[in-house]
Amino acid sequence: MNSCARWAVSSVRVICLPDQCRQSNGMPGWTRKMLRPAARRLVRRLWLLGAIGLLTACAPSEPVRIGFVGGLSGRVADLGSEGKDGALLAVEQANAAGGLSGRRIVLMVRDDAQDPDKARQAVRELIAAGVQVIVGPMTSAMAEAVIPLADEAGVTLISPTVTGSHFSGRDDHFFRVVSSSAEYARTAANFLADARGARRAALIIDLSNAAYTVDWAEHFGATFAEHGGTVLRVERFSSAEQASLLPQVERMLHDRPDAVVAVAGAVDAARIVQAVRQRAGQIDLLIADWAASERFVELGGAAAEGVWAPQYFDRDDRSPRYRAFHTAYVERFDTEPGAASVAGFDAANVALAALSAKTDASVKAHLLAQTRFAGVQRPIVFDRYGDAARPIHMAVVHDGRFMLVGEGERQ
Structure with a gap:
């Protein structure tokens, strides 16, 4: 029994029925004589309602649900899987820290299989489940398919990796944590x-x-x-x-x-x-x-x-923030993080920050009001249309891994 339930039971015990009051604490028996049967029944009902109310208050709160949509199967599954794992790590860390105001966070994952029809169906399912924000989609083609649905429902999309430049400068519910193509x-x-x-x-x-x-x-x-x-x-x-x-x-x-x-x-x-x-x-x-x-x-x-x-991703970043992320990611998934892993983690944390705001504003309104959020490697700063920009470097594959070109290009 948790502490809330113990408190509820103890609170219920101090409420006595008329029959009990005659026997307890030396109280006089005149209560039974003065209260008619109908009145006693009313007291019993009020007592039961109070007990139910106290115990109901101890029931677990509904979890906070956020969505994820990305290609988890097919030829582009590497992008979607990395983004999903990054988002999942962010949610798990938030739950370990107490969730959102004590409420557990649930990441509802959907696979769009890089198919517009499946992407639309995935977003419809998440909207029906009551999510306010979706991390994803992961490609521009899927963004084209689902942005109209998100706009109609007032649900915010925060994409880790969509870069299509024709999404820039639009007043819609689409945000992204990376620069445009x-x-x-x-x-x-x-x-x-x-x-x-x-x-x-x-x-x-x-x-x-x-x-x-x-x-x-x-x-x-x-x-x-x-x-x-x-x-x-x-x-x-x-x-x-x-x-x-x-x-x-x-x-x-x-x-x-x-x-x-x-x-x-x-x-x-x-x-x-x-x-x-x-x-x-x-x-x-x-x-x-x-x-x-x-x-x-x-x-x-x-x-x-x-x-x-x-x-934009620097795999050799030595900052404490990235090293902590890297260690946690490898321990959780037993593989090295990629660019989409970092972007998925960042996008999910932006979503969580918006949901944790103590205001009645929508997720979109909060994101546009705060504009600046912490990122694993760099801050995420949204313009008035929800577009972000990050410094882009050239990398080269050397000895089986990507390395940035030139030490001087690291900042």
């Missing part, structure tokens, strides 16, 4: 042109996430052209079809580019890199931030060595 693409184009001297590039993009890949390619091409560079060819494929990518790779290499850029998820980027290395071993290879995960390094093997990628 325009910033990643510009960083990549500037690097290839300035640091690598490239002037001829070929791109290959996955149309299954066209809201991200087409946007990324357009911003890359525009920035590359500012340096006198030319995008010779943009090859397209759909990871949903799982077809061979050799025809696209051979067409790209036929134009003799200085660099090949893969704008795809980790699984397909690894396939592209391996095919290019077999045919043009010394060419510069760059992958977009979507693929820059530990899964890419694992699948790419030796072919992944020397591949460049733009990203």
Whole structure:
């Protein structure tokens, strides 16, 4: 019996019925004579109602429910799984610290399988369950599918990894803790042109996430052209079809580019890199931030060595805050965290901070009022549209892991 229940029982015991009052504490028996049977029945009912009320007050509070939506199956499961694990760690740490005002937090996880219909169904289920905030989605294509539903229901989405630039500057219920794809693409184009001297590039993009890949390619091409560079060819494929990518790779290499850029998820980027290395071993290879995960390094093997990628995540961060996160993540999941792990942890903590606010304001209103939240590696600062920006660096795969390019670029 918990302390609240013990208090309730002891409180009930001090309430005496008329029959009992005659026998206890030397009280006179006139109570029984003066109270008619109907009155005694009323007292008994009031006594029972009081007892029930006291015990009901001791019942556990309803948990605080937040949602998670991401691709946990299929070819982009690495991104969704990392984001889910990061969010789960944040929730578990919050529960260990007492929850939200003593209420337990429950993370309701849904798999969108990188399918718009499944994503919409997942969000509908979470809205029906009464969540006020959802961590996710994880890709721009899924964001396109579910933002209208969230807006209609007044439920806030906080995405760890969606970067599509056309979501910027909108007054909606969509927030994100990372920069837009325009910033990643510009960083990549500037690097290839300035640091690598490239002037001829070929791109290959996955149309299954066209809201991200087409946007990324357009911003890359525009920035590359500012340096006198030319995008010779943009090859397209759909990871949903799982077809061979050799025809696209051979067409790209036929134009003799200085660099090949893969704008795809980790699984397909690894396939592209391996095919290019077999045919043009010394060419510069760059992958977009979507693929820059530990899964890419694992699948790419030796072919992944020397591949460049733009990203904000610093795996060698020595700050106490990151080291504490890293230790907790490895102990909980027995694997190294990736960029999506950090972003999922950050997004969930932003959601929890908004839900813990002692105001009647909506989650969206609170986020826009506070604007600045702690992050694992950097503060998260939202503009008036819920968009965030983080410094982006270039990384390279070296000895089987991503490392930032140049010690001086670390801040």
